[in-house]
Amino acid sequence: MIDYKLFIPGPINVSEETYRSMGTPVMGHRSPDFVELYRSVQPKLQRIFATEDPVFLSTSSAWGVMEGSVRNLCSKKVLNCMCGAFSDKWYDVSNRCGKDAGQLKVEWGQHIDPEDLRTALSSGEYDVVTLVHNETSCGMMNPLVEIMDVLREFPDVISVVDTVSSFSAVPIPKDELGIDVLLTGTQKALAMPPGLALLSVSERAMKRAEQVDDRGYYFDFLEFNKNHEKGMTPSTPVIPLIHALEHTLDKIFAEGMEARFARHTRLNDKVRAWVSQNGLALFPQEQYASRSLTCVKNTRDIEIAALNDALKKEKKFSIDGGYGKIKGQTFRISNMGDESDETIDELLTAIDELLPRFLPS
Numbered sequence: 001m002i003d004y005k006l007f008i009p010g011p012i013n014v015s016e017e018t019y020r021s022m023g024t025p026v027m028g029h030r031s032p033d034f035v036e037l038y039r040s041v042q043p044k045l046q047r048i049f050a051t052e053d054p055v056f057l058s059t060s061s062a063w064g065v066m067e068g069s070v071r072n073l074c075s076k077k078v079l080n081c082m083c084g085a086f087s088d089k090w091y092d093v094s095n096r097c098g099k100d101a102g103q104l105k106v107e108w109g110q111h112i113d114p115e116d117l118r119t120a121l122s123s124g125e126y127d128v129v130t131l132v133h134n135e136t137s138c139g140m141m142n143p144l145v146e147i148m149d150v151l152r153e154f155p156d157v158i159s160v161v162d163t164v165s166s167f168s169a170v171p172i173p174k175d176e177l178g179i180d181v182l183l184t185g186t187q188k189a190l191a192m193p194p195g196l197a198l199l200s201v202s203e204r205a206m207k208r209a210e211q212v213d214d215r216g217y218y219f220d221f222l223e224f225n226k227n228h229e230k231g232m233t234p235s236t237p238v239i240p241l242i243h244a245l246e247h248t249l250d251k252i253f254a255e256g257m258e259a260r261f262a263r264h265t266r267l268n269d270k271v272r273a274w275v276s277q278n279g280l281a282l283f284p285q286e287q288y289a290s291r292s293l294t295c296v297k298n299t300r301d302i303e304i305a306a307l308n309d310a311l312k313k314e315k316k317f318s319i320d321g322g323y324g325k326i327k328g329q330t331f332r333i334s335n336m337g338d339e340s341d342e343t344i345d346e347l348l349t350a351i352d353e354l355l356p357r358f359l360p361s
């Protein structure tokens with residue numbers, strides 16, 4: 001069992017209350033009790049997605065529905081916007097699904113430029129675009145509003161937006177922005193255990209799926225929709241996590257969405273202030289830096305792995321030592337989920353205490 005608290009950007013710390021909400025006896029997934037649970041979370045999900053489209057529950061991690069989106073929606077060619085580990089991998093996944101795929105690629109930490117997207121789509125060869133809103137690997141948040149302004153100019157192109165680490169942390173009004181498929185997972189910004197993915201699919205996207213072959217079964221949008229109409233999922237879902245979801249949604253509405261967004265911004269500002277006070281820097285440009293986590297450029301040659309070990313052992317906190325090719329050159333601190341001024345202060349104070357031991361002499 002772990003005896004330290006997670007400040008890594010996913011999976012993140014889960015509250016005792018949320019764990020307790022999962023301890024409800026399992027029910028038959030074709031029973032009226034389940035239909036009642038499914039139908040009670042649906043309007044709450046639509047409210048938080050800011051959509052009138054259905055929100056499907058997929059028993060998988062986010063990658064299940066990320067792959068599923070490509071399989072359901074691409075009949076010509078998919079354009080993968082690539083700016084970090086998760087968005088880069090989506091290109092690999094598109095290829096592995098046998099789809100013709102193109103790249104709109106920038107360096108890690110750079111944002112996707114809406115003008116470049118317009119140029120790429122003007123070729124007319126694409127019918128799907130994938131975008132990672134918040135690139136967790138490098139703490140960069142894409143300019144979603146400006147990107148969606150461009151995407152709405154191309155009504156034959158279906159947009160798929162991954163908000164795994166930004167959902168409920170910043171406003172993402174699905175219908176207003178015209179996002180076709182908005183997807184997220186539970187273990188990051190929603191502060192739940194892993195195992196459930198949520199996706200809302202537009203009517204346009206559903207029509208496209210009807211015309212695409214080889215959608216498979218487990219992630220078939222038509223199967224999701226057919227079962228949704230009966231208040232059910234295609235196969236046996238992870239019922240304990242649906243109870244946790246209901247609990248989490250109620251908690252979010254009790255705090256208030258605006259208050260939740262403001263709390264994330266305030267806590268993120270606190271981490272950013274700590275970064276500059278310590279002579280460190282943000283990895284992405286400040287204008288495009290994430291609001292749910294901070295990716296810090298290790299400009300002082302801190303021994304990150306050793307610092308993190310000491311933090312775990314002595315202070316019972318864990319941060320992230322950097323993702324993939326920028327491991328060690330960067331480190332990441334999450335402010336997603338249930339964090340408060342108090343918990344962020346505790347973490348930053350603990351790092352301050354240990355830091356001198358891990359700087360070059």
Ligand SMILES: *Cc1c(COP(=O)(O)O)cnc(C)c1O
Nearest residue numbers: 061062063086134136164165185
């Ligand atoms: C973590 C993450 C994923 C992958 O999620 P899984 O739940 O591991 O499938 C995808 N996209 C982003 C932006 C993420 O942060």
